[in-house]
Structure formats: C-alpha cells, structure tokens
Amino acid sequence: MSGRPLARRFYARDSRQLAPLLLNKVLVRGTGPDRVEARIVEVEAYAGADDPGSHAFRGPTPRNETMFGPPGHLYVYFTYGMHWCANVVCGQAGTASAVLLRAGSPLVGVDLIRQRRGHRTDRELCAGPARLTQALGITGIDDGTDLVRGTIRILDDGVPPPSRPGRSARIGLREGRGDQHPWRWFVRNDPNLSRTRHP
C-alpha cells in the first residue's frame, strides 16, 4: 500500500468538517518489517470551549496540551488506567479542535497486529479507539507526533470518503452526547466498527 500524505492545510479545518473526510484514509505507523497500516472507518469530532464532551472544555491541562497546538499533530491520551486513544489535532492553533480515531480496517502488518492484540478474531483487531492504538503500537510517547513529517502518517491512497457516511451521537460520554452532538461518523456496514455501548 502507498499513497500521498495529507498536507498540513488538510488538517487546518474544523473537526466537524475534517472528521468525515478522514473516513477511508490510511493510518500508517513504522517502516520496514514493523510497518502497520489500517483504513480509518470510524471517527468522532471534538471541539474546544463550547463542547462539554471535550477534554479541552475546561481549558489547557498537561494532558490535553497537544490539542491546543497546531493542526496535523497526534493527540494521544491515557484513559481508564490502561488504554491509549489517538486524536488528529485540526483547526487553527488555540482552538483545541480534534478528531478521535475510533476504528480501522487492517491493511498491512496484520501478523504484527495479531501479535499485539493477542490473536483475537479479525474483526476485533482494530474495532475501537484503544484497540486501534494497540494494533498500531501507538502510546503516550507518540503524543504530539507531527503527522505530516513524523513516523505516524495519514495517507490518501485514492479511496474517497463515503458519499453518505453513517452518523450518530458520540459514544461513551456522559456530557456532550445526544442528538445535539451527532458528531460520530463511520463507514456503513464495515465489519470493523467499534461496539456501540450507550451507558
């Protein structure tokens, strides 16, 4: 697999505009034998001060500092005491706009993904935000990575986003969910979507 890396200006739009455009793009980490690729099939948009579901809602902290930086970098955070989740920082610097990568379809390095994921069924390999980071080997040391120049990149390999993507409320939130914030987009009928549990 190969493709053209997304340019900085591609990331410089609002998270709700960028999120559906990231569907069917290819997330890449590593080179050579440890190269892993997955096609993005599910995302969620997060905003800044006006979004009660966002980590940036109460302003900058050590954890969310990357969200307030320039677009085209990776915001990686640790949650539930054991899981890493990855976001694409977008918009203008200071707006804290970001897109959470929630699920992918494995393309390259599937054997390595199976090792990292404990030899689960194929559809469980990248079906969830923490599963996706584990499959690609993304952890806190990747927080702040420049997606345009770094070892983690997002490629356009010519597959366009869906013309009519699935859309729903965001998952796993107490605040900022519901019909007022239908900011989850996904590739309809893809077998690698995350499980949708609504607490």
Next chain:
DNA sequence: CTACCGATATTCT
C-alpha cells in the same frame, strides 16, 4: 448475540 463487571492511572470535584 447481549449484559454486567472489574481493572486501574489521571483528572476533576
């Protein structure tokens, strides 16, 4: 297949 529950570090009240 769905439902529940424990794990467990950081952030927030």
Next chain:
DNA sequence: GAATATCGGTAGA
C-alpha cells in the same frame, strides 16, 4: 472521593 472519549472475561439467552 468520583468520574473517565475502554476493553476483555464471564454468564446467560
């Protein structure tokens, strides 16, 4: 103390 942008194991239908 409580909550958290989650997951994997187990129990049951």
